[in-house]
Amino acid sequence: xxxxxxxxxxxxxxxxxxxxxxxxxxxxxxxxxxxxxxxxxxxxxxxxxxxxxxxxxxxxxxxxxxxxxxxxxxxxxxxxxxxxxxxxxxxxxxxxxxxxxxxxxxxxxxxxxxxxxxxxxxxxxxxxxxxxxxxxxxxxxxxxxxxxxxxxxxxxxxxxxxxxxxxxxxxxxxxxxxxxxxxxxxxxxxxxxxxxxxxxxxxxxxxxxxxxxxxxxxxxxxxxxxxxxxxxxxxxxxxxxxxxxxxxxxxxxxxxxxxxxxxxxxxxxxxxxxxxxxxxxxxxxxxxxxxxxxxxxxxxxxxxxxxxxxxxxx
Amino acid sequence: xxxxxxxxxxxxxxxxxxxxxxxxxxxxxxxxxxxxxxxxxxxxxxxxxxxxxxxxxxxxxxxxxxxxxxxxxxxxxxxxxxxxxxxxxxxxxxxxxxxxxxxxxxxxxxxxxxxxxxxxxxxxxxxxxxxxxxxxxxxxxxxxxxxxxxxxxxxxxxxxxxxxxxxxxxxxxxxxxxxxxxxxxxxxxxxxxxxxxxxxxxxxxxxxxxxxxxxxxxxxxxxxxxxxxxxx
Amino acid sequence: xxxxxxxxxxxxxxxxxxxxxxxxxxxxxxxxxxxxxxxxxxxxxxxxxxxxxxxxxxxxxxxxxxxxxxxxxxxxxxxxxxxxxxxxxxxxxxxxxxxxxxxxxxxxxxxxxxxxxxxxxxxxxxxxxxxxxxxxxxxxxxxxxxxxxxxxxxxxxxxxxxxxxxxxxxxxxxxxxxxxxxxxxxxxxxxxxxxxxxxxxxxxxxxxxxxxxxxxxxxxxxxxxxxxxxxxxxxxxxxxxxxxxxxxxxxxxxxxxxxxxxxxxxxxxxxxxxx
Numbered sequence: 001x002x003x004x005x006x007x008x009x010x011x012x013x014x015x016x017x018x019x020x021x022x023x024x025x026x027x028x029x030x031x032x033x034x035x036x037x038x039x040x041x042x043x044x045x046x047x048x049x050x051x052x053x054x055x056x057x058x059x060x061x062x063x064x065x066x067x068x069x070x071x072x073x074x075x076x077x078x079x080x081x082x083x084x085x086x087x088x089x090x091x092x093x094x095x096x097x098x099x100x101x102x103x104x105x106x107x108x109x110x111x112x113x114x115x116x117x118x119x120x121x122x123x124x125x126x127x128x129x130x131x132x133x134x135x136x137x138x139x140x141x142x143x144x145x146x147x148x149x150x151x152x153x154x155x156x157x158x159x160x161x162x163x164x165x166x167x168x169x170x171x172x173x174x175x176x177x178x179x180x181x182x183x184x185x186x187x188x189x190x191x192x193x194x195x196x197x198x199x200x201x202x203x204x205x206x207x208x209x210x211x212x213x214x215x216x217x218x219x220x221x222x223x224x225x226x227x228x229x230x231x232x233x234x235x236x237x238x239x240x241x242x243x244x245x246x247x248x249x250x251x252x253x254x255x256x257x258x259x260x261x262x263x264x265x266x267x268x269x270x271x272x273x274x275x276x277x278x279x280x281x282x283x284x285x286x287x288x289x290x291x292x293x294x295x296x297x298x299x300x301x302x303x304x305x306x307x308x309x310x311x312x313x314x
Numbered sequence: 315x316x317x318x319x320x321x322x323x324x325x326x327x328x329x330x331x332x333x334x335x336x337x338x339x340x341x342x343x344x345x346x347x348x349x350x351x352x353x354x355x356x357x358x359x360x361x362x363x364x365x366x367x368x369x370x371x372x373x374x375x376x377x378x379x380x381x382x383x384x385x386x387x388x389x390x391x392x393x394x395x396x397x398x399x400x401x402x403x404x405x406x407x408x409x410x411x412x413x414x415x416x417x418x419x420x421x422x423x424x425x426x427x428x429x430x431x432x433x434x435x436x437x438x439x440x441x442x443x444x445x446x447x448x449x450x451x452x453x454x455x456x457x458x459x460x461x462x463x464x465x466x467x468x469x470x471x472x473x474x475x476x477x478x479x480x481x482x483x484x485x486x487x488x489x490x491x492x493x494x495x496x497x498x499x500x501x502x503x504x505x506x507x508x509x510x511x512x513x514x515x516x517x518x519x520x521x522x523x524x525x526x527x528x529x530x531x532x533x534x535x536x537x538x539x540x541x542x543x544x545x546x
Numbered sequence: 547x548x549x550x551x552x553x554x555x556x557x558x559x560x561x562x563x564x565x566x567x568x569x570x571x572x573x574x575x576x577x578x579x580x581x582x583x584x585x586x587x588x589x590x591x592x593x594x595x596x597x598x599x600x601x602x603x604x605x606x607x608x609x610x611x612x613x614x615x616x617x618x619x620x621x622x623x624x625x626x627x628x629x630x631x632x633x634x635x636x637x638x639x640x641x642x643x644x645x646x647x648x649x650x651x652x653x654x655x656x657x658x659x660x661x662x663x664x665x666x667x668x669x670x671x672x673x674x675x676x677x678x679x680x681x682x683x684x685x686x687x688x689x690x691x692x693x694x695x696x697x698x699x700x701x702x703x704x705x706x707x708x709x710x711x712x713x714x715x716x717x718x719x720x721x722x723x724x725x726x727x728x729x730x731x732x733x734x735x736x737x738x739x740x741x742x743x744x745x746x747x748x749x750x751x752x753x754x755x756x757x758x759x760x761x762x763x764x765x766x767x768x769x770x771x772x773x774x775x776x777x778x779x780x781x782x783x784x785x786x787x788x789x790x791x792x793x794x795x796x797x798x799x800x801x802x803x804x805x806x807x808x809x810x811x812x813x814x815x816x817x818x819x820x821x
Contacts, residue, residue: 023753030754031785038752041780069397092769098777154611157717157770164771172748174779201408203397204450207361213384213411257404259397288745 001255005268009051012275016047019279045173049181050278050292051271053170053234054244056185058270059263060227061245062252063192066199066259067223072132074245075111075231079138081242083114084228084235085165086142086149093153093161100180100237108184108232114138115224167293168239170278177237188230189267191222196260199223203259242293243300244270250307273299333508333518335458335489340481342504342521343493346534350513351493352392355460358491359389370458381411388456392463392493394443399436402427402446409453421453422446425479441472448476452483459483461492465499477503497534501525509533576686577639577661581632583625585612586643586800587665590681592618593803594690602632611765613796614804629654639684643667643800668801671730674698678803694803701806702734703813710816712737712758716795717765717772719746727801732760735812748780755788760812764795791815 017039018024028035057075064073075081087110088103097103121134146165150158198219201209206216234241248269249262256262277295335341343351356362360375360383368375370386378386388409396405406418422428425445430438438446448464461480465473477499484490484505491508494500500507500521507524509517511533517524531537537546581602582591588607591600592615602623610616625631629640633654640655640662655662663684668674675695682691714732715721722728723743732739740756751759761781766773784790797808 023749027753034752034755034785037780037783038749041778041783042749042752066397089769094769096767096769098767098769098774153769155765155768155770155773157765157772158768160718161771172775172778176779200398203400203405204408205391205393205395205397207356208389208391210361210380211359211384211387211389212409213380215380258400 002265002268005265005272009055009268009271009275012272012279013047013051015279016050016275017043020282041174042172045175045178046170046278047275048178049173049238050170050275052182052185053238053241054274054277055267055271056189056230056234057241057244057274058248058252059189059192059267060223060230061270062249062259062262062266063195063199063223064227064245065249066202066262067195067220068131069202070131071250072246073135074249075227076139076240076242077132077246078118078135079114079142080111080118080227080231081235081240082139082142082146084108084111084232085240086110086146087113087232088236089146089149089161089165093155093158094149096154100176104180104184104233104236107236108229110142111232111235112225112228114142115228119220119224163291164239165235166240167291168235168241169281169289169291170238171281171289173237181233181237184233185230188226188228188233191226191229193263195219195222195226196263199259199263200261238292240293241274241296243296243304244274247296247300247304248273250304333515335491337457337487337489338484339489339505340484340503341489341491342500342507343491343510344495344497344500344507344524345510349510349533351510352462353513354508354510354515355389355462355491355493358458359387359460361389384411385454386456387458388451388454388460390447390451390459390461390464392466394440394447396435399434401431402433402435402438403431405435405446406449406453409450411454417453417455418449421449424452424482425449426475441468444468444472444476445479448479455488457488459488459490459492461490463493463495465494465496473499497525497530577637577684579635579637580639580641580685581623581625581635581637582607582641583627583629583632584643586667586802587641587681588619589613589615589800589802589804590665590677591641591685593694594678594682594687595685596687596690599685601635601637611796612799614794629660633658639663641665641681641684668727670727671702674727674801674803674805698803698806701810702731703810705733706736708736709733709738710736710758711740711756712760713740713746713751713756714742714760714762714793715746715751716762716798717770718775719748719751720772721746722798728798731801731805731809732812735809736816737812748775748778752780752784755784758789758791758816759784761790761792762795762798763792764799766795789816 024035024038027038061074064075064078065071067073084107087106087108091097091102091106118131118134118138122131143166147162150162150165198209198214198216201212201214202219210216249266252262252265252269256265274292274296277292277299280295281290281292343354345351353362358368360368370378375383403418403422406421407413410417419428419431422431425448427442427445427449430442435443435446444464451459451461459480465476468476473496480490480492481503504521506519507517507521508515509524509529516533517529527537531546535546536543576599578599579601580591580595580599582588582600582604584604585606588603591603592607600622602625603619604627605624606612608616608619608622608624623635632640637660640660642662643665644667663680665677665681666673668677675698678694678698679691682688682694712732713721714728714737721742721744722739724739724741729739729742737758737760761776763776766776791812793812794808797805
C-alpha cells in the first residue's frame, strides 16, 4: 500500500506541475523563461505545499488518534487548525507583521495554545464526547476571534480573507512560503514519527505503556509539539484545511497493523488527497477557484459517512 | 522483591507495612472492594510515587532505568480495552523491546492462545482476550509479574486455566502477585496471601492462616456455614 | 464595477434615491454646517467646501490611508457614516454618495429638517464632472466647482491618439473592466485596459504579460492576501521588456477629484521613462 500511495503521490505531483497545460504552453511559445517562471515560482510551490501539508495533516491526524485513543481526534476537530489560523491572523492583521516567518510563528503558537487548552480541558484518555466537545468549543472560539480580528483589521481587504483562513488554499503561494513551511513540517513529522513505537504501546493504555518503559510524557510532548509545529506552519501559508486529518487515518486504519504503522501510509494518503483536491480546485466554478477545504469536505464527508455506515466499528 | 514503608490509607494508617515477594512465589492479593489492591499493585509497579520504597533485588525501583524495569517487571491492569484492533501476535509483541517472534509464539503457547495468533483482537471472546493480554505480560519473561484481577468475568474453566498458567510462571522462578476476588480460588491456587483492608496490609501469611473465620468476618463481613458463604 | 473600490465601504451605489437639489433661489443662503457621510462624498466636500463650512466627514475621509485629502480633514469631526452620528452637530446639509441607510435614515433626515444631497458613484468622466458641479451647487460654491472641474480636466489632459495595451491591476489581481470609468481615465494616461472585470491569476499574467503593468498600491504594507499578492515573487519575475508602473490606489477608490492627478502622474511616469 505504501508503494502504491507513493506512486500515486508522485503522479499527482507531476500533474500538479503540468496542469492546466494551456498557460504553460502559451508562456513557452512567448518566452521559455516565462514558462519556467510559472513552473518554479507558481506551480512548484503549490504542488509541494499541497503534498507536504496534506501529508502532514494525515500524519498528525493518525498520531493524535493514536495518542488520544480517540477516532475523532485530528488537527481540525481538536481546534489546532483554528488556533493556528487565529495566531497567524493576529500577527499579520492586528500586529501588521506580514513576513511569512512571523505568520508561521504566530500560527505555531496559536496551534500549541489550542492543543494545550484541549488537553487541559479534556484531559488524558478523555471520552470521545468530552474531547470533541472541548475541540468544537476551542475551534468555534478561535474561529469567532479570527473573524473579529479580520473585521477590526486596518486593511479593508482583511474581511475578504476569512474564507482563506477558514477553508484554506494553496493558490498563488510562492517559494518563500515553501522555504518557511517545509522545514517546520519536516521537523514536526520527524518528532511525530519518532513516537511511532510509543503509539503502539499506548493502545494498551498510558500506564501499561509507562510500565513497558515508554516515557509517556515525552511521547505526548513530541506529538503535540510536532503537530503544533507542522499544523501551525501549514495553516500560516495555506489556511485551515479541514477533513484530511480526520478522514485519511480512517481510510488507512483497517489496512495496517497498528497506530504506529498507520503514520506513514496516512501521510501518503493525506498528500494524495490534498494534492488531488488542489487539482480539482483549478477547475474554476463560476469564474472563481474553490477553496481547498470546500473540496476536501466535499470528497471527505461522504466518504466518512459511508465508512461510518458500513464499518461495524468505525 | 521487597516493598517497604508503603502506607496506602488516607488518613495515614498506624504502622508501615512491609511485604516481600520471593522468586517462585505465587501470591494472592485479596481484600474488599476499595481496600487498595489496585493501588498497591500500581505502587509495586512503580506507576505511582508513593511514600514507600519498592526495591527489586535491593535496588530501588525508581533508580532502575525504565527499559530495565520494563524487562524485569510486568504489570497487567484489570481493564481489557485495546485502542486498536491489532492482530493478536502484534499485540503480544508490544511486551517486548525488540523483535522476537519465537518469544511471542512461546508466550501465546503458554496461555494456550496459539490458535488465534493471527486474529484481530476485537474478534476475540472475553476469555480469549484475557489470555492474550496475559501473554503480553509474560512475553518478556519478567522476574516480577503483577496482575490486577486477571480472571474477572471469566468462566470457571478459564479461571483455573489462568491460575495454572501463573503457577507455571512462578515455578519457573518469577515472583507473581495477583489480585483476586475469588477467595476459594485464592486459597486453592496461591502459596501465600496478602490481605489488605482500608489501605493497610493486615495479613501476610499462608492461605489457611490468612483466611481464618475471625478475619473473614472482620474484613469481609462473611462467614462459612452450611456449605456456603453468608453475610455476618 | 466592484473592483478597485473598497466595495463595502462605498455601499451599494446602485440603489440611489436622488434627492432634489435644494432650491438655491430666494435668499441664496449657502449651507453653513455641512456633513459628509462617506468617503466619496468626503472627497468632493473636502475639495469644494469653503473653510469652516464642513463640520463632519466620515471616519474614512479623515484617514490618510484612504484618501490623500484626509490631510484637510484634520480637526473636523469624524462620523461613523450613519446619520445618527451627526445629529448632534445640527447640520443643514448632508452629502452622501450611496444613500442614507434606507427609510430610517431618510425619515430621520426629514424630521431633522436636513437637506440630503446624493452624489452617485460615477460611471463616466462626465459623471465625475457632474458630481463636482452638483456638490458645488449644494454647497453654494458654484465658482469653486467650475474651477475644480477646470483643474480636473487640465490634469487629465487629452486622450492620446495612440494607446498602449496595458493591464491595471490591484492587490489580489483585481482589475477594472475594459470599459467603464477606470478604463476611460487610463486612456488619458495613454493606456488601454486590455482585459479586466475579473480577478487576474498570476499564472495568466505570466503566460501573457501585458506591455504595461499598472500596479495599484493601496494598503499594501498591511496584512491581507490582496496585499501579499503584490509582493509575490512571480511578479518580480515578469520579463524586463514589460513596463511596470505604480499608481496611488487611494485615488481609484472613488475616482473623484483626486484621480485626475493620479492619471497625470501615471502619464508622466510612463513618458518620463521612470517606473
